[in-house]
Amino acid sequence: MTNKLKYFIGNWKMFGSLNSINIVHQIDTFCKRYRKNYKVVICVPSTLIYYFSNKIKSKYISIGGQNCHENNKFGAFTGSINASLVKDAGANYIILGHSENRSEGETDQEIRKKIISAAKKKLNIIFCIGETAQEKKSGKTFTVLKRQLKNSIYSKNFMNRIIIAYEPRWAIGTGKLPNPLELRKIFIFIKKFLEKKFKIKKPNPVLYGGSVNKANINMFSSISEIDGFLIGESSKSSKKFIDIIKNYYK
């Protein structure tokens, strides 16, 4: 087990209420007690960002948003919020390119614009990539990942704001997990790609996401290339989320 910084990032998706602040408070209390080199981010629905970021004044936990409109200027986009509004509400992180948004038609090019927009507003970006079950079956995983990275990361300038989250779509919310050997190869591939394309010595953090829970987290802790986790279902309960962190360091 290295002492490298690890991320545990919760993605609440369409979940939560003002009372759910208790979940974050409990996680924060745990983080204060249990000190290892990790960082927690909880990405909540837009309506909760302001309240949560005002209530959680912790150096261990940050609040994030889950998506934004690509346009940085205000305008006639009913129902949308842009990076400026997300930042203004108090978020420091934002998830972009999540497969649930991609499956509603979000393209690599749109994600690229959103990344630029969010980076300009000084948000840290959790940029999701991942192949579908069909793409995996036809042996296209590496091609797809390369395409998503190449098309959406615009320039080296914003690299320090980007955290990659590798989330195979077929593993999200399904309980299916990648084979550890294949997973390690994918992580090495992503890091090598970033190093080569952007001529950087230290590649960006790369997280794994998809059905992570307290029972399977140990399988991932043996893969040192994994810099943390994007956690959906198991981030909506403080106990489940805390158990993931505890078991990771066991």
Ligand code: PGA
């Ligand atoms: P899951 O979701 O942990 O519920 O599979 C992960 C995600 O969608 O980011």
